[in-house]
Amino acid sequence: MEPPPSALVTVLSHLRGEWLDALAAELGVLVVPIPAEGELDPEVRGDVLLTSNAVRGDLGDVLDRGVRWVHTFGTGVDQLPLDQLGDRVLTCTRGASAEPIGEWILAVILAAAKGLPDVWIDAPPERWNIDGRVGTVRRRKVAFLGFGSIAREAARLLLALDADVVATRRRTDLPVEPAGVRIVTEPAEAVAGADHVVVAAAATPATRQLVDAALLAAMAPGVHLVNIARGSLVDQDALRDALDRGHVGLATLDTVDPEPLPDGHWLYTHPRVRLSAHVSWSTPDNSTVLRERFADNLRRFLAGDPLEGVVDTEAGY
Numbered sequence: 001m002e003p004p005p006s007a008l009v010t011v012l013s014h015l016r017g018e019w020l021d022a023l024a025a026e027l028g029v030l031v032v033p034i035p036a037e038g039e040l041d042p043e044v045r046g047d048v049l050l051t052s053n054a055v056r057g058d059l060g061d062v063l064d065r066g067v068r069w070v071h072t073f074g075t076g077v078d079q080l081p082l083d084q085l086g087d088r089v090l091t092c093t094r095g096a097s098a099e100p101i102g103e104w105i106l107a108v109i110l111a112a113a114k115g116l117p118d119v120w121i122d123a124p125p126e127r128w129n130i131d132g133r134v135g136t137v138r139r140r141k142v143a144f145l146g147f148g149s150i151a152r153e154a155a156r157l158l159l160a161l162d163a164d165v166v167a168t169r170r171r172t173d174l175p176v177e178p179a180g181v182r183i184v185t186e187p188a189e190a191v192a193g194a195d196h197v198v199v200a201a202a203a204t205p206a207t208r209q210l211v212d213a214a215l216l217a218a219m220a221p222g223v224h225l226v227n228i229a230r231g232s233l234v235d236q237d238a239l240r241d242a243l244d245r246g247h248v249g250l251a252t253l254d255t256v257d258p259e260p261l262p263d264g265h266w267l268y269t270h271p272r273v274r275l276s277a278h279v280s281w282s283t284p285d286n287s288t289v290l291r292e293r294f295a296d297n298l299r300r301f302l303a304g305d306p307l308e309g310v311v312d313t314e315a316g317y
Contacts, residue, residue, distance in 0.1 A: 014051045
């Protein structure tokens with residue numbers, strides 16, 4: 001990207017915070033807060049739009065104010081109107097949440113394998129020293145649907161426990177990292193015989209309801225399904241049927257459709273579902289990481305250097 005003209009660079013921002021004011025002062029740029037909804041001041045113009053996947057609706061009016069680069073404060077871009085971007089550059093903080101979500105995947109797989117929390121007791125059990133619900137991750141098959149930065153980090157942790165890890169990727173000729181992961185192109189091949197299946201693909205029109213009745217049927221009876229991607233990747237009606245029949249033994253869901261999930265939804269109370277409120281990415285310092293990624297890219301923009309985390313708007317990630 002060509003460096004911006006010497007005139008003051010303006011960042012139009014849906015986000016607020018003292019950190020952004022400090023960054024503006026450090027780099028000598030102007031930050032103009034803009035509303036997520038409603039009309040925009042007709043005099044407002046800017047070079048950069050700082051937004052997030054949580055901002056819904058039409059961005060056309062904002063983009064037409066001179067914006068050349070759009071940065072979303074997160075990884076997912078599935079809620080952004082990609083068709084409105086034209087030739088503008090879109091970046092995201094790809095990989096920023098890989099470590100915490102990788103840890104989350106490891107934690108929920110270990111919890112399922114070890115029978116947690118069901119093995120905790122609050123009264124004398126029938127027997128001590130043995131419980132048939134306690135299993136292992138070692139030599140068990142874990143299948144990842146998608147092999148981006150999150151899946152790679154989780155795979156690294158699981159391989160250290162001697163798990164058998166397989167993942168889907170569109171291309172099989174690229175280097176595999178970490179070493180030891182088997183790459184396949186077909187989801188049905190990946191999930192066959194898996195003890196745990198992790199949904200980790202980007203949310204695009206091509207991956208909508210990727211986990212449908214047919215793919216669920218291709219999984220082994222009693223499989224543990226984990227979703228840390230987007231709720232739209234799972235056909236929840238088909239999942240409910242598979243859970244009711246026991247074909248899916250457990251579903252650990254950090255993402256669902258819709259979000260927030262309305263009161264009274266069946267996912268809250270199903271005995272085979274462990275549900276969390278899209279928190280797998282969260283750590284005490286995650287916001288700092290996201291801010292630093294934008295700050296680094298803003299410095300690159302000012303210097304005319306290539307930006308990091310560029311999104312392929314045609315592919316949707």
